[in-house]
Amino acid sequence: MNMRSVMQKLSGRSRSARGPRSGPLLDTHSPEAGPDASRGVMLYLEDISVSFDGFRALNALTLYVETGELRCIIGPNGAGKTTMMDVITGKTRPDTGSAWFGQNIDLLSLTEPEIAQAGIGRKFQKPTVFEQHTVFENLELAMAGDKSVWKWLTAKLTPPQREQIDEVLTTIGLTGQRLTLAGTLSHGQKQWLEIGMLLMQNPQLLLVDEPVAGMTPQEIERTAALLTSLAGRHSVVVVEHDMAFVRALSGSAGRVTVLHEGSVLAEGSIDEVQVNPRVVEVYLGA
Amino acid sequence: MRADRGGNVFLSVLLAVAILVPVLNVLVPESSAFHLSSYTVTLLGKYLCYALLAIAVDLVWGYCGILSLGHAAFFALGGYAMGMYLMRQIGTRGVYGDPVLPDFMVFLNWKELPWFWQGFDNFGYAMLMVMLVPGLLALVFGWLAFRSRVTGVYLSIITQALTYALMLAFFRNDMGFGGNNGFTDFKELLGFDLKAPATRAVLFICTAIALGGSYLLCRFMVNSRAGRVVAAVRDAESRARFIGYKVESYKLWVFVFSAVLAGIAGALYVPQVGIINPSEFSPVNSIEVVIWVAIGGRGTLYGAVAGAILVNYAKTYFTAALPSFWLYALGALFVLVTLFLPRGVVGVLGRWRRTVPA
Numbered sequence: 001m002n003m004r005s006v007m008q009k010l011s012g013r014s015r016s017a018r019g020p021r022s023g024p025l026l027d028t029h030s031p032e033a034g035p036d037a038s039r040g041v042m043l044y045l046e047d048i049s050v051s052f053d054g055f056r057a058l059n060a061l062t063l064y065v066e067t068g069e070l071r072c073i074i075g076p077n078g079a080g081k082t083t084m085m086d087v088i089t090g091k092t093r094p095d096t097g098s099a100w101f102g103q104n105i106d107l108l109s110l111t112e113p114e115i116a117q118a119g120i121g122r123k124f125q126k127p128t129v130f131e132q133h134t135v136f137e138n139l140e141l142a143m144a145g146d147k148s149v150w151k152w153l154t155a156k157l158t159p160p161q162r163e164q165i166d167e168v169l170t171t172i173g174l175t176g177q178r179l180t181l182a183g184t185l186s187h188g189q190k191q192w193l194e195i196g197m198l199l200m201q202n203p204q205l206l207l208v209d210e211p212v213a214g215m216t217p218q219e220i221e222r223t224a225a226l227l228t229s230l231a232g233r234h235s236v237v238v239v240e241h242d243m244a245f246v247r248a249l250s251g252s253a254g255r256v257t258v259l260h261e262g263s264v265l266a267e268g269s270i271d272e273v274q275v276n277p278r279v280v281e282v283y284l285g286a
Numbered sequence: 287m288r289a290d291r292g293g294n295v296f297l298s299v300l301l302a303v304a305i306l307v308p309v310l311n312v313l314v315p316e317s318s319a320f321h322l323s324s325y326t327v328t329l330l331g332k333y334l335c336y337a338l339l340a341i342a343v344d345l346v347w348g349y350c351g352i353l354s355l356g357h358a359a360f361f362a363l364g365g366y367a368m369g370m371y372l373m374r375q376i377g378t379r380g381v382y383g384d385p386v387l388p389d390f391m392v393f394l395n396w397k398e399l400p401w402f403w404q405g406f407d408n409f410g411y412a413m414l415m416v417m418l419v420p421g422l423l424a425l426v427f428g429w430l431a432f433r434s435r436v437t438g439v440y441l442s443i444i445t446q447a448l449t450y451a452l453m454l455a456f457f458r459n460d461m462g463f464g465g466n467n468g469f470t471d472f473k474e475l476l477g478f479d480l481k482a483p484a485t486r487a488v489l490f491i492c493t494a495i496a497l498g499g500s501y502l503l504c505r506f507m508v509n510s511r512a513g514r515v516v517a518a519v520r521d522a523e524s525r526a527r528f529i530g531y532k533v534e535s536y537k538l539w540v541f542v543f544s545a546v547l548a549g550i551a552g553a554l555y556v557p558q559v560g561i562i563n564p565s566e567f568s569p570v571n572s573i574e575v576v577i578w579v580a581i582g583g584r585g586t587l588y589g590a591v592a593g594a595i596l597v598n599y600a601k602t603y604f605t606a607a608l609p610s611f612w613l614y615a616l617g618a619l620f621v622l623v624t625l626f627l628p629r630g631v632v633g634v635l636g637r638w639r640r641t642v643p644a
Contacts, residue, residue, distance in 0.1 A: 112528075113528075113530060116528070116530065117530065128522055128525045130517075130518045130521050130522055130525070130526075131521060131522075132517060132520075132521050133514060133517065133518060133521075137514055140511070140514070141514060141515060141518050141526075141529060142529050144530075147515075147529075147530055147531045147532065148532070148535070149512055149532075149535055149536055149539045152510065152511040152512035152515060153507065153510050153511075153512045154510065155510070155511045155512075156511075157511075197529070201529075201530075
C-alpha cells in the first residue's frame, strides 16, 4: 500500500477508491422512484473489480442489460457469476467500478433492502418459501408496500391486490395450488412460487440464479417458458450451467454472455458463442 | 379464513363452565349431590388463569417462534400489582392496624409508604399497572434482545436469567414487596369480601371472560395479515427480513402483547389463591408453562388451554395421591409428547378428525 492511499484512509477520503461517478447525476437519493431506463438500458456495470484476499473474483467486468431483455450468463465455476449478482444486490461492495440501475440509481450507494425496494429482485438457488403458509399467502406476504405492524393488523386485501396475486398465480402456473401449503409443493413448484414472490414486488430487474438445478425435464421446460414470458415486462438475468436450458431460454436471437476469470469472454447469440474459439477452449471444449 | 373448529369448541365449553360452575356453587344447596364446593371453584379459577398464561406463551412461542422461558415473570408482576392493591385494601384490619402501611412495612419499621406504592389504593390505577409493568418490562427487554438479533436458545437462556434475577430481587426485604413472605391475608376486593362464595364465583366468571376475550383477540391477531407475517418470521426469519418486513418490530409487538396477557392472568390469579410471593418468579414455573403448551399442542391457542388444564389437573391429582411421583410424571410426559406427539394432544385429535375431509 503506498503512502497516498494510507493518507487517504487516515483522512477518511477513501471513497475515491470507487472511482469517479459516471452517468448523469439525476436524483440519486430516491430509489423509490424506480429506475429511469429511458435510454433502453436497465443495468450498467462498468469496470467492476472485486478481490477477496488477493483472489480477483471480478476483473474489470463491464456489462449492460437492456430493458425487457432476457440475458443468460454462463461460465465455468469461479468465473464470477455469483459475485456479480452479489455486487448488483449490494451484498458485496466492489473495489473499483460503477454500477447503475437505469440512469438515476447508483447501486453502490444503496443498502441491500434499498436495492430490493428500488426494483431489483433476486432469486437464490435454494428455494426458501414460507412452508407453513399457502401459496396464496406466500404471494400476499411478498407483496410490495408499507409493511408496518399496525397497518397490517387490520389490513385487508384490496380488489386490485387480489387481482395482482391472481395474475401472478396464472403467470407461474400455480392457480390450482393457491390454497396448498407451500411446504408440500414439489421442488419445481417451489422455485416457481419463489419467482412469483419476486414478481409481487414489481421488480424491473430479475436476477435468477441457476433456476433449473434439480428439476425434472418437464419442469425445466415449464421454467424456460415462464422466464421467457417474463422478458419484455421485466429485464431478466439468468445465471445457468445447463447449456440445453440456455439454448431453450435464449432461442437463436437472445444474447448470451460468457464469463471467465471475472470478466466477459464473449457475448452474442448462443450459436455465436458456441463456436467462439476462446469459449470452446475455456469452457465448452473442456 | 381457516375454520377454527377447536377454538369454537373451546369457547362453547368455556361459556358453559362460566355459567354452570357459579350456579352449582352458589345456587345449588350444599346438601345436593350437584353442589360444587368453593374449593373446587377456586381450583378451576386457578386453572383458567394458567390457561390464559398458556395462551400468552403459545402466542410468542407457537406463532412467533420465541421460546420464552421467562413468562412466569410477567405473570408474577401482574400478580404483584394486584397484590399491592389488595394490601392497601386491608387498611386498619392488619395485625398492626396501620391505616396506610401494610404489616410488613410496619414490621420493618418503615415510616412512610415508598413512592412506588403510591396510587395503588385506586383500583383503576392498579389495573393499569397490572398491564403496564409487564408490558414495559417486555418492551425494554424485547427491544434490546431483538435489536441485537438474539434468537433461539440464547434468547431462552436470557429470559430464564430475567425471571431468576427478578426472583432474587423480590426476595429482598428492602425492595418493599414483602420479601420472601410476599403478600397475603387479603380481605376484600372493591369492597367485596374475598372469602365469600359469591365474590369467588364472580372472580371465576371474570377469569372466564378474560380467557375467552383474550382468546378471541389472539385469534383475530394471528388470523390478520400481521399474524401471517409473524408466522413467516417464525419459519424463515431472514427471508421475511429480505422481503422487507421489520422483523424486530413484529417480534417486539407480539412479545409485549403476550406479556400484558400474562400480567392479567397473574392479577386474576392472586385474589383467588390469596397469596403472591417471589417463588412465582421461579425459573421452573416458566418452564412448566412451556410444557403445558407443548403437551396441549402449540400454534393453535386452544391447544395451550387444553394443555394447561390437563397438566394442572394431573398435578392436583398426583401431588395429592403420589406426591413424590409428580415431577417424574411431568418430565416423562414432556419427553413422550416431544417424541411422539409433536403437535400435542390437540394434534392427535385433529388427526382422528381428518378422516372426514374438511
